[in-house]
Amino acid sequence: xxxxxxxxxxxxxxxxxxxxxxxxxxxxxxxxxxxxxxxxxxxxxxxxxxxxxxxxxxxxxxxxxxxxxxxxxxxxxxxxxxxxxxxxxxxxxxxxxxxxxxxxxxxxxxxxxx
Amino acid sequence: xxxxxxxxxxxxxxxxxxxxxxxxxxxxxxxxxxxxxxxxxxxxxxxxxxxxxxxxxxxxxxxxxxxxxxxxxxxxxxxxxxxxxxxxxxxxxxxxxxxxxxxxxxxxxxxxxx
Numbered sequence: 124x125x126x127x128x129x130x131x132x133x134x135x136x137x138x139x140x141x142x143x144x145x146x147x148x149x150x151x152x153x154x155x156x157x158x159x160x161x162x163x164x165x166x167x168x169x170x171x172x173x174x175x176x177x178x179x180x181x182x183x184x185x186x187x188x189x190x191x192x193x194x195x196x197x198x199x200x201x202x203x204x205x206x207x208x209x210x211x212x213x214x215x216x217x218x219x220x221x222x223x224x225x226x227x228x229x230x231x232x233x234x235x236x237x
Numbered sequence: 238x239x240x241x242x243x244x245x246x247x248x249x250x251x252x253x254x255x256x257x258x259x260x261x262x263x264x265x266x267x268x269x270x271x272x273x274x275x276x277x278x279x280x281x282x283x284x285x286x287x288x289x290x291x292x293x294x295x296x297x298x299x300x301x302x303x304x305x306x307x308x309x310x311x312x313x314x315x316x317x318x319x320x321x322x323x324x325x326x327x328x329x330x331x332x333x334x335x336x337x338x339x340x341x342x343x344x345x346x347x348x349x350x351x
Contacts (some may be wrong), residue, residue, distance in 0.1 A: 166341050
């Protein structure tokens with residue numbers, strides 16, 4: 124009964140080769156987030172969508188882009204992956220992004236860059 | 238600077254024993270604090286939320302405490318089980334923004350041995 128689904132679980136790409144990670148949700152939540160989590164580090168917010176409104180974090184590199192074609196799906200595009208982009212990428216949702224709402228996370232996509 | 242610090246970084250205990258994880262934060266103004274459990278290779282799952290007026294809250298074998306004056310929280314696990322082996326992440330929400338700004342700790346990696 125997965126509610127936030129990320130595909131693939133593991134992704135291997137080559138240095139500089141574009142890659143797309145996908146996330147889908149069955150919760151009909153308004154807000155979708157993309158986090159980057161490196162080993163033994165806290166998740167770092169890259170950007171989020173409130174409905175169709177895209178909100179980029181100030182320190183998110185231009186190399187990272189996102190698309191949300193509809194409520195259910197959200198994509199993370201890495202245009203030219205570098206070795207430093209190897210990480211776990213977590214997608215999360217919340218109903219409206221309210222302060223007391225919890226986040227629902229997917230299982231993540233572990234990205235390796237060769 | 239808004240920060241969330243967790244200790245210890247890692248912890249090993251024997252099955253059946255109790256343990257306490259610590260979270261100190263400087264996030265201001267404070268809205269709430271959540272503890273998440275993250276199994277290896279999975280996304281975090283919310284265990285409990287603490288708001289400003291709450292001192293203690295239990296969820297099964299998990300008991301969270303909050304001291305808003307000293308800006309400290311703890312997560313106590315009673316009668317640990319092998320399935321408790323995971324990373325426990327403290328997340329503090331900042332009050333004042335429409336979409337609550339979240340600050341993540343790096344987590345405490347708990348290993349329960351038989």
